[in-house]
Amino acid sequence: MSFDKRGQMTMFIVIAILIISGIALLIFFNKGTPLIGSHQEINKKEFLESCVEEEVKNTLEIIGLQGGYFSESKIMTKPFSSGSTYGQKNIAVLCYNKNYFDPCINQDPMLIQHLNDEIKLGISKTVKDCFDALTLSLENQGFEVQAKYNGFDVQLLPEKLKLDIKGEITISQTGSTTKEKDFEILFRTRLYDIAIVAQNIINQEASTCSFDHSGFMLYFKEFSIDKIRTSDSFDIFAVKSKDSYEIFNFALRGCVIPPGV
Template sequence: MTRKMEERNYYKLKKRETGMNGGVKVSKRGQIAIFVIIAIVIIAVILVIMLYPKIKIITGGTPSPEEFLKSCIVNDVKSSVDLLAKQGGYANPEGFYVYNDQKIKFLCYTNEYYKTCVVQQPMIETHFEQEMDRILEPKARDCLTKLKQEYESRGYSITGNFIDAKTGIEQGKIKVIFNSPLTVTKASTERFNDFEIGIDSKMSDLLAIAQSIVEFESVYGDSETTAYIQYYPDLRIEKIKLSEGTKIYKLSDVITKEEFVFASRSLSWPPGYGVSQ
């Protein structure tokens, strides 16, 4: 009798542990954990959709428009930056100093002695962008034509025209925006208003430092370059003083190897007078 009662009690205990239908009973803590995991997955999917709206599902190994345009123009962007940076931000500088067979734009200049210089370009970064726009626009137009040809060769119908391309120099990158509304159709239709590509660059920092140095040159006739290195540990500055009063500034990033070079002539002294150059 006692043994039968023990067996019934054991059976009742097992039913409570496993549930009435004999299945595995999930604890409340386990249920909460499952709901949390499902919620995280749902949120992750929503974030992908929100943060990457320009990801396009284009089959058959066709690159996205942004990928194609970046691969087409990236080398031209780098070469135009290199050209402008060596010449004070100008493709064809006027008012320059020839140093090592390179025309270097005076960004602050006076031809008089004992006087501080006059700023020649008060908006260095903006002018740099405008020069890049002029250099890159023909190439950007050509890249868009090649994009249309590539898509048409893969069976897509693509309509739209190139309007212009604008360059933007931002912290840590240079971006190129193709203002080119396009409609791409195959199995489905996708519409693009513009295309933006980004290329890693520290040119923004170099141009900001150059602007600051030019301001010091125009007010005080010189600049204390060591102060900048305290705030920009990857920065290297060379200041080359020449006999007739011209100074060549070379600003470079030791990590990216990018460089910006410009000239200044301010508070100069005649040979044999005043302070030593």
């Protein structure tokens, strides 16, 4: 065999090795990623999380600033301006008594469950829109999609919010089919923890007419509590998480001493 023929044979072998290596690398880097036909399937859970995240954040902020209500409060509110950052807000009065001397009465004893309901109200449209957007995105990738949306639930927990999107998505292409059902997404928030602090304040004010917020913060250093007394004898509380900077405002009126006494 001549030198030229041996050189050509060596070149063909090198090219074959490179092709095989390239195929092996492609298989390696795609390992663990679902493939149907010639298209790479997007991660449905990550898509939904990214889509709803901003609306969840905005809803939690509004609820915190307004004393647990996303839209119109079903209980008495107190107009209050917390400065130029947020402007004036109508803050829910969570404990109230119109009489003098008498302690306030808790207006929202099921506060945590109520917060869950308000969060659900605030993000309902966005969750449905994001589920529909996921379906459309898969169809645009060339998949045949069958999707069924069955609503969602939310649950505030210590240091997080759990969002359970109920539904199923079946996608098909070139004879292959995958099916996923229900998507659980977790968001970091201290709203649950802050609301528990608010409940402690309300319970003490309702029973003893006083809450020792300085003593409380001495033991629970992750929170700060500010209190302002208005000219008409309402107390405005602002409970803040020092690590997440989330705020929960609320108002109360009780144990008021009449003027001149």
